[in-house]
Amino acid sequence: MELEELRQVTRSFVLSHQTLCITGVSFDKRCLVGYTELTLHPLVKNFNVIKLNARQLTIYAVTINDERNVEFSYDDPNIQILSDDDPRRDLTSFLKRQQRFFEYVDPDEGNGELTIFIPLSLQQQEQNSSTTNDDNNNNNTTDIVYKVTIDFSLEHPENGIHFFVPDDDAKLSRLSRHLFTTGHDARLWFPCVDSYCEPSTWAIEVTVEESLTVIASGELVECTTNNELKTYRFYLSTPAPAPFIGLAIGSFESVVDSNTQEITNYCLPGLLTLLTNTTSFVHEPLEYYEELLNASCQYPNYKQVFVTEPHAECIPFASMAIFNVNLLYPSTVIEATWHSRTQMAFALANQFFGCFITMRSWRDWWLLKGLALYLTSLYTRRAFGNNEYRYNLNQDMLDVIRYEREENPIRLDFAPIKSESDITNVNNRRGTMMSSQYLEVAAKKAHLVVRMIDDFIGREIMMQILNKLMCLATTACLKDAPLSSRSRLHISSKSFSRVVSTLTTKDIQALLTQWVYESGCPRLIGSFTFSRKRNVVELELKQDTTIKGSKKFLGSLVIRVQELEGSFSHTILLEDSVTKYELTCHSKVRRNKKKKIPLISGDEVDMDLNQMDPECPILWIRIDPDLKVIRELQFEQADYNWQCELRYERDILSQFEALEALKRYPSQNTRETLGTVLDSSNCFYRVRIECAYVLTHIANSMANTWTGTLATLSFFRRVFMSTNSTLSSTNVTTSSTNNLSLTVPSANIVRINDFSNSQMYMIQKTIPQAIALQRNKDRVCPPEVINFLFELIHYNENSKNRFSDAFYRSSLIDSLSNTLTNIGLTSTTTNVDLLLNHTLDTNTKRIFDEILLQLNYDKIIPSYGFCVTCSCLRVLHKLNIISGIPIDINVFYEYASYGMFDRVRLIACEILVEQIEIRMNQDVFEYIFNLITNDPDYNLRHKIIQHLCHHPPFRQNQTCSLNNPITVHRLWSLIKNFAYDNQIRNDLVELYQIMFGLSRPNCLPSLNETNEILIKDELDDVSDTIVDIDPERLSYFRLARYADDTKAAASKLASTSK
Amino acid sequence: MDNTNTDNPYDVLFERSLAVIIREYGFDNIELSAYHQFLDISNTILRRLLLNVKNFMEIQSRTEPCPADLARSLQMMNVKLSSLQQTYNHPIKHRLRSPDRQTETHPMKLFRVTSTTNNTSRKHRPIYIPDFLPEFPDPHTFISSETYADLRKDYPRVRHLLADQRRALQRSLVKFKLQTNEKLSVINTHGTNINDYYLIKNTISPLPYLSALLPQDQMESESTETIEDETVANISHRTKSLSATDDGEM
Helix, strand or coil: CHHHHHHHCCCCEEEEEEEEEEEEEECCCCEEEEEEEEEEEECCCCCCEEEEECCCEEEEEEEECCECCCCEEECCCCCCCCCCCCCCCCHHHHHHHHHHHHHHCCHHHCCCCEEEECCHHHHHHHHHHHHHHHHHCCCCCCCCCEEEEEEEEEECCCCCEEEECCCCCCHHHHHCCEEEECCCCHHHCCCECCCCCCCEEEEEEEEEECCCEEEECCEEEEEEEECCEEEEEEEEEEEECHHHCCEEEECCEEEECCCCCCEEEEECCCCHHHHHHHCCCCHHHHHHHHHHHCCCCCCCCEEEEEECCCCCCEEEECCEEEEEHHHCCCCCCCCHHHHHHHHHHHHHHHCCECCCEEECCHHHHHHHHHHHHHHHHHHHHHHHCHHHHHHHHHHHHHHHHHHHHHCCCCCCCCCCCCCHHHCCCCCCCCHHHCCHHHHHHHHHHHHHHHHHHHHHHCHHHHHHHHHHHHHHHHHHCCCCCCHHHHHHHEECHHHHHHHHHHHCCCCCHHHHHHHHHCCCCCEEEEEEEEECCCCEEEEEEEECCCCCCCCCCCEEEEEEEEECCEEEEEEEEECCCEEEEEEECCCCCCCCCCCCEECCCCCEECCCCCCCCCCCCEEEEEECCCCCCCCEEEEECCHHHHHHHHHHCCCHHHHHHHHHHHCCCCCHHHHHHHHHHHHCCCCCHHHHHHHHHHHHHHHHHCCCCCCCCCHHHHHHHHHHECCCCCHHHHHHHCCCCCCCHHHCCCCCCECCCCCCCHHHHHHHHHHHHHHHCCCCCCCCCCHHHHHHHHHHHHHCCCCCCCCCCHHHHHHHHHHHHHCCCCCCCCCCCCCHHHHHHHHCCHHHHHHHHHHHHHHHHHHHCCCHHHHHHHHHHHHHHHHHHCCCCCECHHHHHHHHCECECHHHHHHHHHHHHHHHHHHCCHHHHHHHHHHHHHCCCHHHHHHHHHHHHHCCCCCCCCCCCCCCHHHHHHHHHHHHHCCCCHHHHHHHHHHHHHHHCCCCCCCCCCCCHHHHHHHHHHHHHHHCCCCCCCHHHHHHHHHHHHHHHHHHHHHHHHHHHC | CCCCCCCCHHHHHHHHHHHHHHHHCCCCCCCHHHHHHHHHHHHHHHHHHHHHHHHHHHHCCCCCCCHHHHHHHHHHCCCCHHHHHHHHHCCCCCCCCCCCHHHCCCHHHHHCCCHHHCHHHHCCCCCCCCCCCCCCCCHHHCCCHHHHHHHHHHHHHHHHHHHHHHHHHHHHHHHHHHHHCCEEECECCCCCCCCCCEEECCCCCCCHHHHHHCCCHHHHHHHCCCCHHHHHHHHHHHHHHHHHHCCCCC
16 A cells, blocks of 8 residues: 555655754845755666755755765756746746646656756666665665765745844844744755655754754754854654754744643743743643544644744644744733634644645645644634634635635645646646635635535544544654655545545545535525425425536535424435425424423523414524535525524524524514624624624614614613713713813713623624614714714723723724715815815714824824724725825825834735725835835735735726736736745736736737747647656656656756866 | 690690690690690599598588698698799799700711702601701711712713823823824825824834734723722622623523
8 A cells, every 4th residue: 555655656765864954044144054964765776866856045065975076957947937038928828837847846756956966886886786685685775875965055045934134233133033934845945855745854953153042843852052153953753744844043032831841932032921821721732632633742842933924824844833923912912812822723733634644745735734724623612612613614614605606616636737728717726836815715625624524424433533544653653664654644635535434434535526626616595385284394405506616516415494393303315406305394383372492402492473474383494504515505584584593593603694694684573683682691792793783784774764773882882881870960070171072961981991701892892893884864874873982982991901902992993984984975176175174074084083193192002913003094094985085195105114013014005905906006006016026024925915816906907007018017027036935926826817817918919920839839848748647657757757857967067067 | 736626615724724834844745645644644633632622621611622721632642832832933944945056067068968968858857756856967977878879970070081181191192292203194285285184103113013012001001090989889880780791601
């Protein structure tokens, strides 16, 4: 079994151990110098060339088994991918070339940028020994070991390693200098076999100045000091592939976990208190995973490093993880907890599935990502509760469905494209060529699929399988384990389904075909009627296959019917696109309405059944209540059923479904039901918040007949405001200040903040936003709502609160922005003075003043993460767009410049991108492009491009002032220049596709025909080298081809040297 | 003072004269049952006295009594003549004066006495307490709950003051900073000069994450002085209403 799997990989050698030695690091020059030594075992007879991965490195010398200055060549096609300027500017040919180049350096196909020619003398030795050994045993190549030592240096890296070096010379700034690995592209910072299926043991040695600390994968074996230089030696005995080797150097402060000595946390100087607070829980997920999998973590220790400007929030490595410093939070901040803990739990889950057990190839990316997310969600379910878990699950599913419907189909199996016709969008390609947005949604889908497998085979068996995989992998880590057993350290979709079928009798192949090898998700439209004569429910389910991204689903589906006599589940089989089912009903129509009704949860409740259809004993019906299928659901039942479902069903997903449906039924009954749910304290807080939003929605659609105050408003007054006091005294004591809100006598004052109940806090924080969306008959926000919000801001008092009110304040500002409407805005005057002082609505002006005050104040006394500033900037943008206040664009430039906090910068940049979308502003477009090209913060560049993809200035060659050849060239040259950062290049390519489509942009003049033919010929040559799938043939083909390659290279070298 | 309705003019006269005597002794008020008892006793004593006088008169074989008979009968009933003389000379020896209202002061005004605790409520004191006894002290000295109502009225005022102070502080801080630091106009002026809308110019920090992740807003608010008692009042409000809304369930 292992041999067969090894054959899929066509590398001609096996790597058993690698030593990485960094002898010098300079922050001033942003460079590092070092050497690496690989221990290789050849697998083929004519082993004359070694192909390794190395990019943006300077290779000084290669030594093999003490043979110095061995010949080598270095060829990085990705640098030249567009250097010969292709005049066609179309993505179809670009993608083909890019894929071809990726294959050209793909280590899993025996390729690489660095080609080392084994000297003849060594080859002869090998042949001699192999001929002698040949008689004794067939295992002829394992005895020969090549030690390849490569001296290299890395200068001003664009990617792979990030140097954070502040400009100034202050002591703290000097202390805060650090560097770290940015991702899993190991070839960008040292020569290696950059493959996920080439695990080896590691020795890492780093020499730095005495003040610096080094954190790397593996166990710290030794730390010696010599002449103000410190040398750290790490050894990783658990085999790990090169992409999961992490490194971080800096003057970190550290704290050892108080519960588990193996966990150490590191952060930048000055943040130690935050670090202690944030990481105090980390032992919990570790213990949970070990208990769940019944296997211990195979790494001797685990390190968490918090750094600035990493390329992602959380990057897991073998035995360590690198996080964004923004995940740190003080104990006074409430909402940061959920996100930070989830991220850390995810990194820890990767220590089992992801970094320890890795994917065999990018085609299996979904499995490992899904497993890690699956473990994470099991932990978060335990830590944050089942409701939160189900809520997140539902959100993920909605995201996946939305993406499939609106953007691209998600096919989790990242198989390479085979023919030109397959290029339908930029994401239908190899794993390394996906855009980050696609990967993000695909990860969610992967998690859902793994969960489906778990449902299919059962939780217990699932855990047994994971345990088995862990055990197998553990045996490969033993000291005397043979090299071939290391293949147990990586799994693929195939090997996984094989393990499943051996341990259970179930076959998951059909499931994988539906959800992994193919894209799309079904859309179900359902409705029911009740036949009284036969006492059955006639259920009709249709599958809509006409819309984008839909796919017919065949399989079983759970239907849960809540009747008067209780809840009954039926399993039906979907076989056709329209199917009718008859579900037997267990209840008779009741005359006696007093009896209690049993629910699925076991509770019995009294219901008011007067509204109910007296002929039908069905209270409500749910389809697929436990999210077993990724589906879009549209179910029809009467508004009374939905109201009942919302009110009495205890499952939050059901409540969300009902809330969504009730938006369509604005009526007095709906209003009452929503009011009750909003008020009921045993409801999940997210349901109550959503309820507030739906209530506002209902109120707006009933604006003409609505009487009385909004239930949300009175609820808020009742719960969060002080009890009514006499008006007279308020008026008497009102001092004469120029404050606006004091002129309005207030009966209620919001209580001083007490956020000790986090659910109530979330409700208190979010409900004003829902209230602010209310509109009256004239489609503007009622003045009483605006006054209410201003009073909340005015009377906000946090002095006696344990927690920070930063997010509460920012939420109130968001609420203010929700009140803005463009209705009643008649003036189109360009006279600013006139606009601001006369024509502008007084409330809008009041909001504007308040925003400026808060923005300025937040600068003097910052809130956590500048969240108030972020909200204020958003409102300023909205005031500009909706209310027509001419905000100077320099304000946003100011906040977007380097040196501001990155979240603020991001918001400012997003606003600028949206400004381009609306105003088609050429200068802003230039500014954004400059940021993408030059900004030191790579994460920001990623995020800007992603936001541009969501808000492009134009789509698909639409006519607009920005759709011109200059933009095409600008974008094309950007794609060209990002040679080392694949992710940015992929995102840019996606942006290019969104703006111009896959073929040549329309705004360019058509090409000369002869020219085209010429290029076609050149590319035909390329296209027939695209991979064949037969692994046997492939390996033969590859080896033969690269033997030729190397000969050609050698002769070329020889000729140049002469 | 109530009179019993009797037909006998003698009885009426007697009752009235007795009442006058009682009032002479300083009683402004008397309960009816006590008065009746008193009337009975007086009647009996008088009857006894007259019977004795009549007996003496008959023993002396006279048809009309003389003062000596009366003196003799009084002696027989154990009444000293000298004391009678004394009573005659100083008829109302123990006359009680009504309590002096001039000495009454109003210190309670300092303690925020509400209108409901003024004279009106004093009238409602129990009937068994004679009104010559000193008045109750001001209610706030012995009914703690009365002051509760006061605070409830004051709570909004305190909150007003607090909010005003905080907002004024914010405004003046921003104003100060705008005058001392570089500033940036928010409005795209197009040549017109509007000077009201400015932002403080950002200072570029080499380590922006430090100020963002270690916010000072919480520390600032902790140091501000707040009055203790309205928080207490507030907590009592809160616990009251939370019992209806509190949820820990999911």
